Structures are given as structure tokens and as C-alpha cells.
Amino acid sequence: MKRIIFLSLVLMIFTTNLSRVFAQDTLPRFTVKNAGNNRIIIGWVNNYPVTKQISIQRSFDSLKNYKTILSVTDPSAIQNGFADTKASNDHMFYRLFINLDKGEFFVTPPQKPLIDTSVAVTHPVEPPKNKDVIANKPFPKKPDFLPSFYVYTNKDGYVFINLPDADKKKYHIKFYEENDELLFEIKSIKEPALTLDKTNFIHSGWFKFELYSDEKLIEKNKIYLSKEF
Template sequence: MKCLKYSLVILVLVLVRFSVSAQDTLPKFSVKNVGNNRIIVGWVNKYEMVKQISIQRAYDSLGIYKTILSVADPNAIQNGFADTKATNDHMYYRLFIMLDKGMFFFSPAKKPVLDTARVVTQVTVDPKTGEKKIVVINTPSQTDSSIITQQTVIKKPEYIPSVYVYTNGDGYLFINLPDADQKKYRIKFFEEDNTFLFELKNIKESALTLDKANFIHSGWFHFELYNDDKLVEKNKFYLARDF
């Protein structure tokens, strides 16, 4: 009985710690519709006790949730997933979070939120500046609803953590490439000002950790992930100081 009470106290303390965390810090998370049939689920994790994080999806908030991904490194400080296989853009998402000693709980369910108030029809990204060019269609507040205006909006890039290259709970750089044995991956690393640092070629490991010593200092770094000569992703990551 004492053991049960102790476990309940620990669980309550854990949930309180989670509840006072900042926006989008576990168990809070964000679900954004960024266009082109992509739903981005993202969060920030500040807790070492997390043993497993799984993303689940359902057709409605009370429906049957199915796990679509269990993240490779649940202790990554910033993590996320791009869902490109959702049936529609108004499905519900939640997180299954397992803590130390087998304790677990579910986050509240959320639907995707558009990152613009307009109806997005096309999104393109400038490879040099990272700016998104969004072509939108607006219906004017006129009696004749058949009149449609089209305009182009330039939106500053928003940081979305990579699901391939990110910082793990120990502050090291983790590379997650589940199909590395079937592809010809290579990664180029750059300083924040785009000065080239080094390149990893012909990566065959599905999970790889790089020591921070490879990057000399803390701060932001950029990377480009290629499969052969095809650019898979261009993103950045942050390495914190050890003291």
C-alpha cells in the first residue's frame, strides 16, 4: 500500500512539472498544416525521464487512435515529424508519452492549425534565403462571390526541427536515417554564416551520433542532406554549451 501511494505521489509530481512547462513543451505540442499535404507535429522536451514518445492519429477526438511513428530518440530536446499520409487536414493527433519506471500518459488531442489565415494553394521555398512564397486565393467581401483575387505573400521562414538531424538529450548531434542501407546519403555541415565545415559521405548507419568536438563551438549550424545528388532536406540545429 505504501509503495502504491509513493508511486502515485511521484506520478502527480511528474504531471505537475509537465503542466507548468512552456508552450509546446511536453506534454504540450504543436500541430501545423504547412501546405502541400504536410502536417507538422512538433514539441520541445526538457525532461530526461522520457523513455518513449509515439505520435498517434485518429479521425475524431474520441475515435480509435493509431500510432504512426515512435521517435528514434525520445530525449531529443527539439523533435517533430512531417505527416504526409493523413487522409485529410482535420484529423486529430495526440502523443503517447512513457516515463521512467513504466509510467505513461497521453497528451490532449489536437487538430492541425493553418499557419496563415488565408487558403494556401501553393508553397515554394527559396533555396538561398529559405523564404516561403505562398500563392493564396482570397474571396472578397462582395455580393458577387464568383469574383476571386489571387495574390502572392512572402512569409519569413519558421524553424521546424528536422526529423533526420537533431540534438539529442545529451546535447550531441543525432542522425536518424532508417533506410540508410538502401540509399546513398551524404550530409554537408556549415557554420551559421554558411561557411562549409565538413561532409559525411556514403552513410550506411541508420542511427549515428556525432561528438560536439566536430563543431568546435556551440551555437547554430546548418546542414544539407542528400540522397545521391538529390537534396532531401536543408535545415539547421543548435548545439548548447557544456557549461
């Protein structure tokens, strides 16, 4: 049954969940991955009971001249991260400034981006015709599911849409049931970060979505809402 739901969109500024595909580390460890297309992905898992602030800092130098490029709105989120699309190159240094409870704070050791090999191969590789190549050798394939860079859920069952450049581009998104039946769509998204109420998805399980920018499809993926929501 097709329907367009008038949603109550709660504006939140937050950063991108990078999920398991980017192999997030638990703070104070964090990951910095070069995901290609001028995207440097910084991600982490937060198990601290109280976190007042997490700021991402970037520098050309590993020791000095760090500048804060983002302070996350919800530092207590278990899984969190950010996509830096404005770095002048892909070998800058990143670190986290973390403010815990009762004035305790620290700065993590810096890291440089590593190439994210989890999305490097999208199709089976044609084996070279060489007698030294072992026959029937398996070739890497794209995983069945890679969590979205733009759309994801949190532990409370809310769906987040993160579009850092929404003020410059025209976005809209369509959500579908798993059988490809249109559930609802949101047109002309102008906010960089949106939270969709979990009740809009009616039930738990898998939902598909299509994200468009300036009428061009930029991602076709899916999300999962657990029964616990």
C-alpha cells in the first residue's frame, strides 16, 4: 500500500555512523579510513558511561597546528563518526579531543587515513590467463550488505539521515518495504541532519531506500529496525 507520510522531522546535528564496515575501534582508539571520492571517514565506538564532548581535530602535522573541524552533538552515542570531505589531501593527521565527566579530558594519539579495502572491489576479478595461476581460485566479492554512509539506525530504533551538504544540493529520499512496495518519501530535504521517528516504519525488519541528489540516484541500500524498538 503506497502512502506518503507527513513526518515530524526533528532537526539534529550529528555525525555519520560508519558501522561495522569501517571496523570502528572503541575509544580511545578510533579509525581513520580513506573511502575514496574525497571522503576521509573517522569512526569510533564509545563505551564511556559519561561523555561531555568529542571533537575531531585535523592537522598537516602530527604534533601541532590542529584545528577542530567538528564537535559532535551527541557525544554519548555508542557508534559515531564523521566524513571529512573538505580535507586538502588524503594524508593529513586526525585526533580526537574527549571530555569526560567531572572535568576529565584527554587527546588521542593522531592517525593518518588508511585505504578502506572493504569497498575497493565491487565485482569478481577476472583471473589473468597465466599457467602459474591456480585454477578455481576464489576472487573477492562485494559483501551482501554494507551499511549506508548517509542513512542508518541507532540502538533506540530511530533512523538518521546525514547530508552534510544539504544546503548546497537538493536531496530527497524514498523508503520501501522489503518487497519494493513504496512506504513513504521525503522531498526537498534542506536540513543537514534529520531524525525520523521509528513509528513511521510500522514494524521491525528490513526496509529499502533510495537517496537522490539533484534528481540523480546516489545510493540504493537498506536499513534494519530491530524488534526491540
